[in-house]
Amino acid sequence: MIEFKDVSKAYTPGQPVVSNLNLEIRDGEFFVLIGPSGCGKTTTLKMINRLITLTTGYIYVDNKPISNYNIQELRWNMGYVLQQIALFPNMTVEENITVVPEMKKWSKEQMHDRVTELLESIGLDEDDYRQRKISELSGGEQQRIGVVRALAADPDIILMDEPFSALDPISRHNLQKDVADLQKKWKKTVVFVTHDMQEALTLGDRICLMNEGQIVQVGTPDEIRNHPKNDFVRDFLRSGNIEAVETQTIEQLIKIGYLSAIKPNAGTVQGSFLRNNDTIDQLVLALAKESEVFIKDKNDQVIGKVTQAHLLSYLAETIAIRGEAE
C-alpha cells in the first residue's frame, strides 16, 4: 500500500504546488491521478519514488516511510514509464528490458526467459524483436517496450506519467488494453497520471481528480460519473465528452432496442465481445473492424449482438438530438 499523510510540496518556500494530500493507494489497484495542466499530478507521482523530495508530511510504502528506504531498493521496486520514451536508442530491445535485472544481478538465463515472457505478453515475436535496436521500432512499439521494461524486474508498483499521450488513437487504445491486461495478470499496483478523462475512466479502479494542488474527489469511475462532487468535476467530465454514464455506454444502445437476439441453439458464438457497460468509443473501435460485436452482461452471459447498422443509427440519432439542442 502507498499512503500519503498530509503531504505538501513547495518548490518555492511558502508557495505549495501540492497541499495536504491524504491518500491511500491499495495493493493491486489501478489508481489514476487526473486534473488540469499544472495541478500537481507529476509532482505527486514523483514524490513516491523520491525523484522529487516532499516538503512536509509522509509517504509510506508498505507502512514504512519512503525516507527510511535505501533509495535504490525503493526505485528497483517501482517501475517507471514516461511519456517521452526513455529507452536507450542504440541498445537492443533485450538490453533495454534487462537494465534493472542486470543491476539486480539476475542470471543470463533468468533474463533471457524474462524477455521472452514479456515480449510474448505484448504480442511481439521474440525472434524478430529481441535483438532489434530501439531506433528500429515504431513509436507504439517503443512505448510497449517502455511498459514491459518497467515490469522487467517484477516490481510491486508501477508509476506511469502520461505514457500514451504522444501516440495516435489506435496505438493508444491498444496500449491501454495491454496495460490493463498486464496489470490484471500480474496484479501490480499502478499509479497512472493522465489529463484524459476517457483514459482515466477506462483504466482506473479509482480516480483521484486534482485541482490546484489539492484533491477534489477520489472515487471509482462509476462514482465519479454518477455522483460528481461539484461543478469542477462535472466540467472535467464534459471536457472528455462524457455527460453521464448512461449516455456513453453500450447499455444505452441496448435500452433503446439496438440489440439483436442470437438464434437459440446457435452453438458456440465466435467473434469480438464487449460488455454492456463498455463505452461507445470501444464499440466504435470494435465495429470499425467487424460487422457485429457480441455483448456480454456482468455475469459473462452473451445477451445479443450489436451491428454496424445499430451503431450508425444510434450515432445519427445522437447527432440529431445535439443539433436540436444547439
Ligand SMILES: Nc1ncnc2c1ncn2[C@@H]1O[C@H](COP(=O)(O)OP(=O)(O)OP(=O)(O)O)[C@@H](O)[C@H]1O
Ligand atoms: N522543478 C520545478 N520547479 C519549480 N516549479 C515546478 C517544478 N516542477 C513543477 N513545478 C510547478 O509545480 C506545479 C505543478 O506541476 P506538475 O508538473 O506537478 O503538474 P501536472 O499536473 O503534472 O501538469 P502537466 O499535466 O502540465 O504535466 C506547476 O505550477 C509547475 O509549474
